Amino acid sequence: MTETPAASSLGRIQHVTVLGAGTMGSQIAMVSALAGFSTTCVDIAAEPLERARQELWRRVDRDVEKGRRTAEDVAAAKERLSFSTDRDAVVAHTDLVIEAAVENLEVKREIFASMDQVAPEHTILTTNSSNIVSSKVADATGRPEKVCNMHFFNPALVMQAVEVVPNGQTSAQTVATVKALAEAFGKTVVELKREIPGFVxxxxxxxxxxxxxxxxxxxxxxxxxxxxxxxxxxxxxxxxxxxxxxxxxxxxxxxxxxxxxxxxxxxxxxxxxxxxxxxxxxxxxxxxxxxxxxxxx
Incomplete structure (x- = not known):
């Protein structure tokens, strides 16, 4: 069977890591799991992870009750989605990271610098930030060509748009892969040609x-x-x-x-x-x- 362009662009993306178990991060993780990707939601403490798990299970179980999803799809997604407090161990074996931490530049730069030290060479590092452009964190890594914004909208389980925003050093292959992933998630891609705070x-x-x-x-x-x-x-x-x-x-x-x-x-x-x-x-x-x-x- 011939690969679709989106499938071809996905390349090595099999495991997705989402950093942050807040409303956005946890829902992005479930979107990924529902789309068929092995996914780990990471946070610094077990308590927010358990809250996220309970809320996600409640939401998707309600979707099944209302006929919006099948019980089989939801059960499979639950199996694909794991939760962890060990960021480095997870990132060391992931193909793409979606950072969804607090909107604080210093915190994000620390996160990206730390991830860069443990992530495999091919791993793409994205930020869900709705306002902080990726060039502000890309230079904290040794792989600026593999860094961009992948911005979801709240609530991520419902909203269809994802803004893909390259910085000046983001490679065309990275953009193609992130776009293909968003499309595999069932989202409509809004691709920016250059970064600007706030996006579109x-x-x-x-x-x-x-x-x-x-x-x-x-x-x-x-x-x-x-x-x-x-x-x-x-x-x-x-x-x-x-x-x-x-x-x-x-x-x-x-x-x-x-x-x-x-x-x-x-x-x-x-x-x-x-x-x-x-x-x-x-x-x-x-x-x-x-x-x-x-x-x-």
Whole structure:
């Protein structure tokens, strides 16, 4: 049987490692396992890994109940997905890494430098960062040609887009392999020709979010009305404030802060209303309160 171009580009990718057992990292790991790849989700402690496992099992079991997945596919994915706190041991035998740790450049540079020391020569190192471009971490490794952004969207089990973003040293083969992997995951690839903080989707979302915050700050309309306009007039599935609560106000804040640290442009700084909400600790759905208040249900 003739190989498809995507299958040919996948080359040696048989095992995928995802660093970070948060919402994004754990769901990316399950996406990989559901697509047929042996996958390991890594975190620094056992507790977040067990929480991730329980939540993933709950989600995919519910999908089976609702007829969205077959019991056989889910059972096979559970067998393919493992969890570990031993990062170096896992990375030493992996073909591609998707880093999904905190949006902190110093932390990411340490992670990439450490992975570079133990990963096989052929291993591709990607970051799921939605804002930190891969050139900021590539030079911490001895393989910048095998480093790029592979950016998923929240919730990764549902959202179809993956942005593939090369840095100036990323090889064409690396881009082809990462694109092929995203397609094997069942995702739609958004390929950027060059890197820019925020990439494509988040830059468009950021423009809408800034305008929404400006309108609220100016007293033009309240949160509910601005969200209603986005949904009823623009046909968006969620309003900008609802989306911030879903993704996490802390994430939205840190993304803006990371962009400012990269660009030095004060226009990149978090909006004062977003900063105030972040400092209050009200991060949205994850804390039960953000722009809206949520019940335990």
């Amino acid at each position: 989707a988040n830059r468009m979302v950021a423009a809408l979010r800034k305008e929404a915050l400006d309108l609220l700050d100016a007293g033009v309309a309240d949160v509910e009305s601005i969200d209603a306009a986005a949904k009823a007039a623009l046909n968006h599935p969620m309003g900008p404030f609802e989306l911030m609560d879903l993704v996490g106000i802390d994430v939205a804040y840190l993304i803006r802060q990371a962009e400012y640290e990269q660009t030095g442009d004060e226009a990149s700084l978090p909006h004062p209303l977003l900063k105030a909400k972040y400092e209050s600790g009200d991060y949205g759905r994850k804390t039960g309160k953000g722009w809206y208040t949520y019940s335990e249900d």
